[in-house]
Amino acid sequence: xxxxxxxxxxxxxxxxxxxxxxxxxxxxxxxxxxxxxxxxxxxxxxxxxxxxxxxxxxxxxxxxxxxxxxxxxxxxxxxxxxxxxxxxxxxxxxxxxxxxxxxxxxxxxxxxxxxxxxxxxxxxxxxxxxxxxxxxxxxxxxxxxxxxxxxxxxxxxxxxxxxxxxxxxxxxxxxxxxxxxxxxxxxxxxxxxxxxxxxxxxxxxxxxxxxxxxxxxxxxxxxxxxxxxxxxxxxxxxxxxxxxxxxxxxxxxxxxxxxxxxxxxxxxxxxxxxxxxxxxxxxxxxxxxxxxxxxxxxxxxxxxxxxxxxxxxxxxxxxxxxxxxxxxxxxxxxxxxxxxxxxxxxxxxxxxxxxxxxxxxxxxxxxxxxxxxxxxxxxxxxxxxxxxxxxxxxxxxxxxxxxxxxx
Amino acid sequence: xxxxxxxxxxxxxxxxxxxxxxxxxxxxxxxxxxxxxxxxxxxxxxxxxxxxxxxxxxxxxxxxxxxxxxxxxxxxxxxxxxxxxxxxxxxxxxxxxxxxxxxxxxxxxxxxxxxxxxxxxxxxxxxxxxxxxxxxxxxxxxxxxxxxxxxxxxxxxxxxxxxxxxxxxxxxxxxxxxxxxxxxxxxxxxxxxxxxxxxxxxxxxxxxxxxxxxxxxxxxxxxxxxxxxxxxxxxxxxxxxxxxxxxxxxxxxxxxxxxxxxxxxxxxxxxxxxxxxxxxxxxxxxxxxxxxxxxxxxxxxxxxxxxxxxxxxxxxxxxxxxxxxxxxxxxxxxxxxxxxxxxxxxxxxxxxxxxxxxxxxxxxxxxxxxxxxxxxxxxxxxxxxxxxxxxxxxxxxxxxxxxxxxx
Numbered sequence: 001x002x003x004x005x006x007x008x009x010x011x012x013x014x015x016x017x018x019x020x021x022x023x024x025x026x027x028x029x030x031x032x033x034x035x036x037x038x039x040x041x042x043x044x045x046x047x048x049x050x051x052x053x054x055x056x057x058x059x060x061x062x063x064x065x066x067x068x069x070x071x072x073x074x075x076x077x078x079x080x081x082x083x084x085x086x087x088x089x090x091x092x093x094x095x096x097x098x099x100x101x102x103x104x105x106x107x108x109x110x111x112x113x114x115x116x117x118x119x120x121x122x123x124x125x126x127x128x129x130x131x132x133x134x135x136x137x138x139x140x141x142x143x144x145x146x147x148x149x150x151x152x153x154x155x156x157x158x159x160x161x162x163x164x165x166x167x168x169x170x171x172x173x174x175x176x177x178x179x180x181x182x183x184x185x186x187x188x189x190x191x192x193x194x195x196x197x198x199x200x201x202x203x204x205x206x207x208x209x210x211x212x213x214x215x216x217x218x219x220x221x222x223x224x225x226x227x228x229x230x231x232x233x234x235x236x237x238x239x240x241x242x243x244x245x246x247x248x249x250x251x252x253x254x255x256x257x258x259x260x261x262x263x264x265x266x267x268x269x270x271x272x273x274x275x276x277x278x279x280x281x282x283x284x285x286x287x288x289x290x291x292x293x294x295x296x297x298x299x300x301x302x303x304x305x306x307x308x309x310x311x312x313x314x315x316x317x318x319x320x321x322x323x324x325x326x327x328x329x330x331x332x333x334x335x336x337x338x339x340x341x342x343x344x345x346x347x348x349x350x351x352x353x354x355x356x357x358x359x360x361x362x363x364x365x366x367x368x369x370x371x372x373x374x375x376x377x378x379x380x381x382x383x384x385x386x387x388x389x390x391x392x393x394x395x396x397x398x399x400x401x402x403x404x405x406x407x
Numbered sequence: 408x409x410x411x412x413x414x415x416x417x418x419x420x421x422x423x424x425x426x427x428x429x430x431x432x433x434x435x436x437x438x439x440x441x442x443x444x445x446x447x448x449x450x451x452x453x454x455x456x457x458x459x460x461x462x463x464x465x466x467x468x469x470x471x472x473x474x475x476x477x478x479x480x481x482x483x484x485x486x487x488x489x490x491x492x493x494x495x496x497x498x499x500x501x502x503x504x505x506x507x508x509x510x511x512x513x514x515x516x517x518x519x520x521x522x523x524x525x526x527x528x529x530x531x532x533x534x535x536x537x538x539x540x541x542x543x544x545x546x547x548x549x550x551x552x553x554x555x556x557x558x559x560x561x562x563x564x565x566x567x568x569x570x571x572x573x574x575x576x577x578x579x580x581x582x583x584x585x586x587x588x589x590x591x592x593x594x595x596x597x598x599x600x601x602x603x604x605x606x607x608x609x610x611x612x613x614x615x616x617x618x619x620x621x622x623x624x625x626x627x628x629x630x631x632x633x634x635x636x637x638x639x640x641x642x643x644x645x646x647x648x649x650x651x652x653x654x655x656x657x658x659x660x661x662x663x664x665x666x667x668x669x670x671x672x673x674x675x676x677x678x679x680x681x682x683x684x685x686x687x688x689x690x691x692x693x694x695x696x697x698x699x700x701x702x703x704x705x706x707x708x709x710x711x712x713x714x715x716x717x718x719x720x721x722x723x724x725x726x727x728x729x730x731x732x733x734x735x736x737x738x739x740x741x742x743x744x745x746x747x748x749x750x751x752x753x754x755x756x757x758x759x760x761x762x763x764x765x766x767x768x769x770x771x772x773x774x775x776x777x778x779x780x781x782x783x784x785x786x787x788x789x790x791x792x793x794x795x796x797x798x799x800x801x802x803x804x805x806x807x808x809x810x811x812x813x814x
Contacts (some may be wrong), residue, residue: 009794026771026772026773027773027775030556031775033773041442058409058812059409059797059800060793060797060800060801060804061799061800061801061802061803061804061809062414062800062804062809062812063804063809063810063811063812064812064813065811065812065813065814066814067813068812068813069813078812078813079408079409083813085814088814093427113727137490298641345771347770347771348771350811352771352790352804353787353801353804353809354771354773374774375773375789376789378789379776379787379789380787385790385791385793
């Protein structure tokens with residue numbers, strides 16, 4: 001087993017990884033994909049001097065969620081790492097998760113009481129407006145700040161959803177998360193009591209049950225959202241940090257909380273900035289250029305348009321990104337990689353299993369194998385189809401930052 | 408580790424897997440392979456709307472037997488499963504193997520007696536005619552029906568070969584098969600006594616030795632086939648069934664016993680039908696269309712002609728299959744996959760290690776990467792070169808039957 005860290009010699013390398021979320025696609029119009037439809041003069045000339053191929057996010061036929069999708073291109077074997085649903089929910093709403101936290105997905109529900117026993121009437125509390133959710137979360141937060149020395153941190157999601165962190169005074173292991181969901185999954189039944197399968201988990205469960213009871217008391221006069229169901233209990237996965245793994249000081253430039261969260265999970269520094277356009281992201285990159293060895297820039301809109309089935313929108317975002325390419329190249333990165341975390345074909349309106357076009361620009365490529373940066377042209381490239389978690393060793397190699405293995 | 412079964416959502420999918428046995432080939436005439444020589448108008452138009460690639464049956468450079476070849480495309484890691492030679496022999500002659508069976512390869516031999524000790528003169532009994540073999544097997548079967556409560560089931564193979572099952576009143580594990588072959592491998596030596604390495608195996612060995620002695624008595628007046636050598640002792644491998652693994656109710660349409668046997672080994676239902684032509688197989692498919700989620704259709708002749716070095720014959724079978732393609736498409740499968748279990752190049756007249764052309768027709772392909780369904784054109788396809796046991800997850804994905812992994 002090769003430990004990449006043992007081979008790394010990072011001497012002034014600058015690796016720039018651009019993730020066009022959900023970039024891979026299928027034919028949308030006249031048998032062409034958005035990458036094929038887009039006018040991309042800058043990519044067209046860059047691709048000829050690049051190594052190309054397609055990465056397989058997880059495995060053949062397997063469609064990744066955002067979590068496994070990003071872990072793969074960050075160099076982690078995504079099949080070997082479980083990121084709990086509570087953790088993803090917390091990252092998604094922008095909570096910073098620590099080793100001492102138990103993360104939870106929550107949702108407001110409607111219950112009626114029969115002989116003082118709550119019975120679930122609507123598991124989603126009629127999908128209350130997000131505004132209403134915020135008001136209730138504020139109310140709960142101002143009344144319940146901690147239980148038995150465990151800090152309670154809440155943040156609203158969309159509609160009836162919220163994320164919660166129980167912040168303990170000590171680090172937690174996966175022993176702490178072995179607790180059943182309290183959501184009974186059907187209406188007409190009482191919520192389940194949280195029960196721990198281990199001693200540590202049982203202590204957590206008792207705190208959760210106290211919390212639920214106090215919330216029920218606080219919300220007893222609400223007509224819709226008068227109860228809270230909790231599930232997806234999970235602790236931060238124990239991972240080698242990106243710097244420990246690859247010897248690179250990494251910065252993340254992203255707009256959406258989920259991707260900042262995933263980057264922080266592997267120990268990247270999330271760089272704060274104003275604005276949310278590609279332009280804003282690139283300005284931030286320029287400003288921070290001297291402070292990191294590795295940059296992860298996340299561009300979300302390609303995925304959003306894919307999820308909407310809007311191939312014209314997706315095509316335009318690609319063209320917009322193309323227009324900024326000269327600015328990225330002007331920074332003279334050792335390696336520039338452009339890829340996605342997965343495909344989001346407009347015809348499917350969802351993530352998919354299809355391999356993701358990948359371009360690596362470096363002085364050490366064969367090149368002139370692909371005419372354009374598209375799904376079909378990348379098939380002709382020197383990288384072939386490869387597992388996503390092999391991308392990081394490739395980027396290090398193309399940056400001249402990996403020593404020989406063996407003598 | 409991803410368990411495919413956890414991601415499967417089979418709602419009315421129809422997956423059709425056509426195996427053209429030994430389809431892959433090498434240049435035979437004017438630098439063209441049989442797939443390139445064949446006139447295949449229907450495949451030519453289908454391939455453009457399909458995902459293409461080549462599967463690697465076992466691993467680089469490894470030539471598969473029919474057993475591992477089929478297990479791979481059925482989604483089982485062929486390197487991790489051992490199908491004993493006795494089991495393959497039994498399946499090949501059309502015996503149904505149960506959990507309670509010990510399967511054995513046998514062959515008639517000629518011995519002479521020196522001081523009442525048999526000495527092998529001809530390990531293959533002069534390759535007696537198959538007819539003669541049948542006469543002897545019938546004779547043995549009518550005299551020896553069971554030994555100590557263990558049922559003896561015999562069936563002739565070709566020439567001097569036969570298959571035998573010892574059917575116990577209880578299930579067997581691989582402990583039972585740890586018995587040495589009785590074939591001494593050279594002439595001029597006595598056959599070996601069967602000896603078990605475990606307690607269970609020793610009990611089996613004693614039954615085998617009794618059987619051999621009784622057969623020797625029965626055949627003492629035969630001039631050629633007067634003895635039986637036994638080897639390849641094996642029990643049915645313990646496998647998750649195809650339905651347990653992929654959630655699909657699968658039917659097998661095949662003419663030759665070996666392929667029916669392999670399908671039944673993974674729990675597919677072997678569909679009985681009259682006739683043995685491609686036409687007969689397709690009529691059976693149409694008749695059974697509503698009763699299964701997954702069909703495996705096996706077409707043997709491509710391999711037989713390959714083994715004979717007859718590229719003209721192989722080319723004609725490909726053309727015959729092509730003529731039936733519209734009938735397959737008329738059934739409107741969610742996914743149609745056309746491939747082989749391995750290559751059988753005419754110049755080699757045997758199975759080979761060469762990757763096998765594969766076509767997946769589904770609404771969710773990139774397509775327009777290969778102009779024809781040939782070895783060289785499939786190299787240009789979106790599936791690349793992939794391990795055969797990844798085919799099943801791909802087929803499920805292209806049928807829209809796999810949920811997302813992670814959030």
